């Protein structure tokens with residue numbers, strides 16, 4: 001089954017889906033995105049993802065397209081056409097195609113692309129052993145709570161992590177405040193309690209993060225969302241990072257320092273089990 005795309009109202013093969021070089025996403029990274037994965041074939045936490053999408057759109061003064069209300073049906077049709085056991089749905093909306101100029105003519109027609117691809121498989125060996133991370137200087141803009149496609153700092157820092165043989169880079173401000181990973185939120189465990197950086201300008205309100213916060217009491221865990229500092233994270237018993245595509249990945253080493261006993265811990269395993 002070929003990967004498929006939905007571009008401005010039409011399903012096509014992914015290879016046939018083309019956008020203009022005048023698209024403001026291409027020229028200015030002027031756009032937003034969402035990633036939704038299916039679980040047992042159905043979009044998981046879709047309403048939460050769409051609410052965040054609406055919030056990102058409002059944050060950029062991007063109008064929602066007229067067909068926005070039909071998106072759940074369009075997504076259902078895309079899933080059926082793609083026919084994968086589990087699908088990763090990527091949705092990108094830019095301010096549209098127009099001659100390059102910084103200010104924005106009104107009215108405008110946003111350009112929407114959805115793609116339907118197999119949900120990437122997370123290597124069970126990586127989950128079992130845990131992964132390493134580095135911390136990096138917070139060089140991103142101050143609106144990281146919007147899911148925009150302005151991801152250059154994230155891309156550069158993820159590559160820096162990979163170049164150092166690590167899985168993730170975790171943004172840390174000058175004053176030592178821990179924000180998030182390049183594509184994931186951060187949790188750590190101390191004396192059985194889960195801590196995660198509180199929401200603010202410098203982190204994305206992760207749908208997976210919120211799901212864990214909501215579900216934690218049912219599995220006997222307390223979560224504290226607060227300002228978190230680097231020394232606390234490095235001294236934690238366990239650290240893990242969370243995202244829609246990976247769920248919960250244990251981080252067993254940060255900046256070459258082992259976390260706890262350097263192995264994925266029991267609380268991380270308990271949280272990961274929420275997704276099974």
Ligand SMILES: Cc1ncc(COP(=O)(O)O)c(C=O)c1O
Pocket residue numbers: 035154180181182183184185203204205206207208209242243244245
């Ligand atoms: C910067 C950033 N933070 C956090 C997350 C996790 O968000 P979610 O759980 O909604 O996938 C992502 C996911 O792509 C991200 O890009």
